[in-house]
Amino acid sequence: MIPLEVIAASVDDCIVAEQNGANRIELVSAFEVGGLTPSLGLLINARQATRLPIMAMVRPRAGGFCYTANEYVAMQRDAELLLAHGADGLVFGCLQTDGAIDAARTKWFVDAALGRTAVFHRAFDLTPDPLAALDQLLALGVTRVLTSGQAETALLGAEAIVSFRAYVGAALEVMPGAGITPATVLQVMRRTGADQVHASLSGGRIDPSAARPTSVRIGHTDAGARVRTLDGAQVREVRRLLDDFDAKQLH
Numbered sequence: 056m057i058p059l060e061v062i063a064a065s066v067d068d069c070i071v072a073e074q075n076g077a078n079r080i081e082l083v084s085a086f087e088v089g090g091l092t093p094s095l096g097l098l099i100n101a102r103q104a105t106r107l108p109i110m111a112m113v114r115p116r117a118g119g120f121c122y123t124a125n126e127y128v129a130m131q132r133d134a135e136l137l138l139a140h141g142a143d144g145l146v147f148g149c150l151q152t153d154g155a156i157d158a159a160r161t162k163w164f165v166d167a168a169l170g171r172t173a174v175f176h177r178a179f180d181l182t183p184d185p186l187a188a189l190d191q192l193l194a195l196g197v198t199r200v201l202t203s204g205q206a207e208t209a210l211l212g213a214e215a216i217v218s219f220r221a222y223v224g225a226a227l228e229v230m231p232g233a234g235i236t237p238a239t240v241l242q243v244m245r246r247t248g249a250d251q252v253h254a255s256l257s258g259g260r261i262d263p264s265a266a267r268p269t270s271v272r273i274g275h276t277d278a279g280a281r282v283r284t285l286d287g288a289q290v291r292e293v294r295r296l297l298d299d300f301d302a303k304q305l306h
Contacts, residue, residue: 058251068285069105075287076294088117102141111142120150120178148178199228208234213246237292258286
């Protein structure tokens with residue numbers, strides 16, 4: 056079975072993921088800004104609600120990935136707490152001011168995972184020399200890299216993803232993500248040769264408390280009454296497509 060990792064930002068999302076055929080969860084808060092560290096309450100309840108492996112995001116704020124000393128200390132504390140409360144792995148990304156991998160901070164997260172999964176997220180797509188970055192991540196013991204091939208979507212970056220996978224071989228997992236939908240997933244799999252995939256597969260619902268017409272705006276990324284959810288129908292369809300694709304590859 057080709058592993059399908061989906062993004063969950065709530066316990067409900069985790070339940071939808073498991074019920075519809077996902078194999079792994081990336082747990083985040085604040086999906087609308089690319090995902091931030093989930094609360095401990097969310098992680099604890101998610102761990103109770105699903106048997107799927109949970110990769111917990113460690114990202115203290117939106118923006119880039121070059122963190123201040125105090126932000127880094129907070130990330131360390133978050134990582135320790137997430138692992139202590141049931142996370143099966145950490146998802147993180149630390150860069151230097153020039154966009155190169157911050158090796159010292161990356162090593163800390165790998166070591167903190169204590170043999171659990173260490174995922175370097177799409178901060179990798181901002182690195183100016185991706186092959187040098189792969190060398191570093193491999194040497195540091197990172198388990199997996201999430202990448203769009205340094206393009207807007209994984210489909211557009213498919214050629215680069217192929218080169219990344221060829222460069223590291225089986226020593227480092229390279230997982231395509233960004234813009235993966237039922238309409239694009241098989242194109243991505245065929246073009247990249249990937250053996251796993253990451254997708255948000257977002258749907259939405261309306262929170263009636265914010266549905267009344269108003270001029271009030273709360274927050275800079277306020278989406279009004281719309282709440283992002285994981286779309287079970289999309290998860291189910293991607294699972295079906297991947298299974299059919301896998302079966303054809305085997306025969």
